Structure formats: C-alpha cells, structure tokens
Amino acid sequence: MQKIEKITLSTNFPIGPVNVYLLYGKKITLIDAGVKTKQAWKELNEGLHKMGLTIFEIEQIVITHHHDDHIGLLEWILEIISVPVYAHKNTQTYLQDEDYMYWSHIFFKNLLYEFGLSNKAAREWSFLKSKRELLTNLRVTKELKEGDVIPNLPEWRIIETQGHSQDHISLYCAKDRILICGDHVIDDIHVGLFLDAPFPGEKRAKPLLQYINNLKKCLSFPVEITYSGHGTDIYDLESIVNAQLRRTEKRATRLKNTLSKGEKTGLDIIKDMYPDRYENLIVTFVLEITSLLDLLIERNEVIAKKRNGIYLYRLIE
Structure with a gap:
C-alpha cells in the first residue's frame, strides 16, 4: 500500500483550508504547495516536523494546477531547496509568461464586453482577472500529460482532468486504487470552473463540457479512496461525482427558467439569477454562466446571436 501523508493548510479563500500531500516513492514527493502566507508556511513546516521531516527532505514536487492556493508556497520552497517540479504543459505559461498575461487581459476584456x-467595467475586471504575481524562479522540469508515469513514482500515472483549470491533472495508482484529484472532485462542495485565456490563435476551452467528461472518465478507473485538494477524503467517488452532475443540472435548469422570460445578455442572466450578489462577484458569475451556456448550446437548448458586439441568448423552442 502506498504511503501517503496529508497536511492541511489554512487559506484566506472562501473554500477554506487546502490539502497538500506527501507521497513516499523512490523519492519523497510533495503534491501541491498551499497558499503563500506566513501561516500556511508555519503549518507546512509543523506538519513536516510531525512526520519527522523538514523542507530539506522533499525531493520533488508535483503541482495539480496553477491556482494560488495550490502553488503559493512553491516559490519559498524553491528558494531553500533546488528540486524538480512536475506539472501540466500549460502551468509554466500561466505562472511565468508576461506576454500571456497581457494577452489574457485582452481576451477577458473582450469576453466581458x-x-x-460596459467597456469601462470590462477593462477593469479583466485587468484584475489577468493580474497575478509571476513566479520568476519556476522551471517546470518535466511537463506531464495523460498516461505519463510520474518520475520516481513508478506506480502513479497522470490523468488529465481539465475543467476547473486548463492545466489540471490528477494522479492515479491502479495497484492500490487511489486517486489524488486536486480540485477536480471535492466532497459536498460545488467545484468552481475557471476559464483560462486560450493561447493566441486558439479557441477558448469550454470548461463545463471538459469537466463533465473528465468526471465520467475518473469513474472508469477503479478507485477506493480519493484524496481531494479540499475537505475530507472520499470513499464513494461515484456518489460524489453524481452529486456534482446533479448540481450542474440544477443550475442549468435555473438558467433555462431565466431565459424562459425572454432573450437576455449574459449580464442580464446574472442579474436575474443573483440579484443581491452579482456586483462583487461579477467575474465568478460570468465564468459560471458562460460554462452553463456552453453546455446548453451544445445540447441545442439555447441559441446565441451577436448584436452590436454583444451576445444575446434565447431558448430554442
């Protein structure tokens, strides 16, 4: 049986604490790196100490995806120790490429408009969406893709699980039927879907369609225990996946009920569905509604047309 240790770190995010993991293979491997705060750094070192380890015993790092609560302490760790970092092929671009950050600002400005x-609101929110602290000392040693064996962890393979992000990967051990899934599946929490700007010249992803397909893909693997990026361990993956799918259908039905009142812009839909909450969380809701609209358009339940540069959506009768 694979030896796995979990350390739970505080975050300042609404989702609460984040879980990072230590795998004991040929080399001691840290999975994810928490949020970049002094409290999380203290908790990581205390957690290692309880296991009889220090930062210096970590021999390699695997990142499930590039969100701040999963990569935050990476820079501080790499300032102390020089170890290989393994991640999806998109991760380094998202964390280090200034040109991509600029392009991301343009992409989201157009999307929001x-x-x-308004032009002003789209410009301001897109700047906030694309702004991040770049990790100047990050070098992804090896890019991981579907089916890859993780270096020095010969029994672990990569499953690409895009949806929550476009660089999301999960780790699977067939021998022990263990899945380490980052934020792909979380018990009793609706998993947020975040839209990453496509690379220039490429079409944007449809994260909800990806997410649904990758949830079903994970069910094709025998899994006895799933270690998640947040919350408790999962011992019945199928029931949690089905709960996520039901939540998605419930939101899709709610969106269709909104459109039953007539043709609307995306912003109109958000105002109707979240009248008391949308102003402070506008980008979050834009990404959620965009993903739901992708799903309903794919199912031929909703049609979109552009008028004066703005999309209007209506039900197909």
Whole structure:
C-alpha cells in the first residue's frame, strides 16, 4: 500500500483550508504547495516536523494546477531547496509568461464586453482577472500529460482532468486504487470552473463540457479512496461525482427558467439569477454562466446571436 501523508493548510479563500500531500516513492514527493502566507508556511513546516521531516527532505514536487492556493508556497520552497517540479504543459505559461498575461487581459476584456458589461467595467475586471504575481524562479522540469508515469513514482500515472483549470491533472495508482484529484472532485462542495485565456490563435476551452467528461472518465478507473485538494477524503467517488452532475443540472435548469422570460445578455442572466450578489462577484458569475451556456448550446437548448458586439441568448423552442 502506498504511503501517503496529508497536511492541511489554512487559506484566506472562501473554500477554506487546502490539502497538500506527501507521497513516499523512490523519492519523497510533495503534491501541491498551499497558499503563500506566513501561516500556511508555519503549518507546512509543523506538519513536516510531525512526520519527522523538514523542507530539506522533499525531493520533488508535483503541482495539480496553477491556482494560488495550490502553488503559493512553491516559490519559498524553491528558494531553500533546488528540486524538480512536475506539472501540466500549460502551468509554466500561466505562472511565468508576461506576454500571456497581457494577452489574457485582452481576451477577458473582450469576453466581458460581449457578455454585456460596459467597456469601462470590462477593462477593469479583466485587468484584475489577468493580474497575478509571476513566479520568476519556476522551471517546470518535466511537463506531464495523460498516461505519463510520474518520475520516481513508478506506480502513479497522470490523468488529465481539465475543467476547473486548463492545466489540471490528477494522479492515479491502479495497484492500490487511489486517486489524488486536486480540485477536480471535492466532497459536498460545488467545484468552481475557471476559464483560462486560450493561447493566441486558439479557441477558448469550454470548461463545463471538459469537466463533465473528465468526471465520467475518473469513474472508469477503479478507485477506493480519493484524496481531494479540499475537505475530507472520499470513499464513494461515484456518489460524489453524481452529486456534482446533479448540481450542474440544477443550475442549468435555473438558467433555462431565466431565459424562459425572454432573450437576455449574459449580464442580464446574472442579474436575474443573483440579484443581491452579482456586483462583487461579477467575474465568478460570468465564468459560471458562460460554462452553463456552453453546455446548453451544445445540447441545442439555447441559441446565441451577436448584436452590436454583444451576445444575446434565447431558448430554442
């Protein structure tokens, strides 16, 4: 049986604490790196100490995806120790490429305007969405893709699980039927879907369609225990996946009920569905509604047309 240790670190995010893991293979491997705060750094070192380890015993790092609560302490760790970092092929671009950050700002400005925001609001929110602290000392040693064996962990393979992000990977050990899934599946929490700007010249992803397909893909593997990026361990993956799918259908039905009142912009939909919450969480809701609209358009339940540069959506009768 694979030896796995979990350390839970505080975050300042609404989702609460984040879980990082130590795998004991040919080399001691840290999975994810928490949020970049002094409290999380203290908790990581205390957690290692309880296991009889220090930062210096970590021999390699695997990142499930690039979100701040999973990569935050990576820079501090790499300032102390020089170890290989393994991640999806997109991760380094998302964390280090200034040109991509600039392009991301342009992409989201256009997306938000087409969704119904004013030029001013689209510009301001897109800047906040694309702004991040770049990790100047990050070098992904090896890019991981579907089916890859993780270096020095010969029994672990990569499953690409895009949806929550476009660089999301999970780790699977067939021998012991263990899945380490980052934020792909979380018990009793609706998993947020975040839209990453496509690379220039490429079409944007449809994260909800990816997410649904990758949830079902994970069910094709025999899994007895799933270690998640947040919350408790999962011992019945199928029931949790089915709960996520039901939540998605419930939201899709709610969106269709909104459109039953007539043709609307994306912003109109958000105002109707979240009248008391949308102003402070506008980008979050834009990404959620965009993903739901992708799903309903794919199912031929909703049609979109552009008028004066802004998309209008209506039900197909």
